[in-house]
Amino acid sequence: MKKWFAVIGDPIAHSKSPFMHNAWFEEMEIDAAYIPIHVKSENLEEAVSALKLLGASGFNVTVPHKEAIIPFLDDLDSMAEKMGAVNTVVRQADGTLKGYNTDGAGFVHSLEEAVGKHREKKVLLIGAGGASRGIAFALKEYGYQEVDIANRTVIKAQAIIEELGGGASLSLDEAKQRLDEYGIIIQATSLGLSTGESKLPLSLEKLQKETIVADIVYNPLMTPFLIEAEKRGAKIVTGLGMFVHQGAIAFQYWLGQYPNTENMMQKLIEQLK
Structure with a gap:
């Protein structure tokens, strides 16, 4: 059948x-x-x-x-x-x-396929939904030691951080001010989706050149977040x-x-x- x-x-x-x-x-x-x-x-x-x-x-x-x-x-x-x-x-x-x-393992596989293994770098994960949870646990499982989570509702980020057993939970404003601390930044919300809002989750004003910036949205391939990051000299990883x-x-x-x-x-x- x-x-x-x-x-x-x-x-x-x-x-x-x-x-x-x-x-x-x-x-x-x-x-x-x-x-x-x-x-x-x-x-x-x-x-x-x-x-x-x-x-x-x-x-x-x-x-x-x-x-x-x-x-x-x-x-x-x-x-x-x-x-x-x-x-x-x-x-x-x-x-x-x-x-x-399969989200978390799929993300780590694609990240390392695109830019190599950089497990020593400090990671900022933006968002605290289902995809973000999966990615956070997979990052830890694959050996990324420093993972912080920023979210509009900080208590949701804090809940994941507590389960991970380490890291910081930040408001989006706090993350914006501390953006230069991170070597890998992952946009894990639905913002930028072709059917939704096209605004950025936070300002990239403090983004450092050569920072690895990834987005989990793949349609469109180049999200507003990735376009802005690329303009500022980041190494970008699409959600595809x-x-x-x-x-x-x-x-x-x-x-x-x-x-x-x-x-x-x-x-x-x-x-x-």
Whole structure:
């Protein structure tokens, strides 16, 4: 029987996940399909039940559902449980749904692929949502020792810092004033998304040249944050690598094979341009 997969979120029309996974299915001659499903927060529980009932083999979860979906799943991978966020769901042999988080590993893989390993550098993570949590825990797991988090609501940043067991929680204004302390700055909010607000999360006035600046948004490829950082002499890392690698890890969870990420990066760059 043909397998089918999905991505759920709000908004969802901008997502390139269907293009990516369907291209991999075709390339690898797998009889499967992948569709986008627009799910509002108030309908999340019903949507998960429907996906389970209708036999989805697995699905991805994007904003704003990465944390909210957890109570509606049957089981969690240890890393997803630790992160408190899920972006990949696998239908297991007994029909139950198990949640994983591939965001963090996908981000670190793409960061180091783009600029090499700089685990000695001090990191500033902007944002304290589901993606940010995943990245924070993965950074620590991969050996990045100094990770601070800035967020509009400082208490949310503080909660993650406490779980990490080290680092500082900052307001956006405090982070703006201390920007020159950081060797790696990661924009991990949805600001800059083609369907949302295009403003910057904070001023880059104190950004130092040669700082590594990454954004998790991949559509558009060059976000306002990255454009401004590049003007100020930063080394920029787009969100495309994270997107492709987190998708590839999810693909492996579903089907036991790791797809060709290099070819996919090129295909998506052509699309996004």
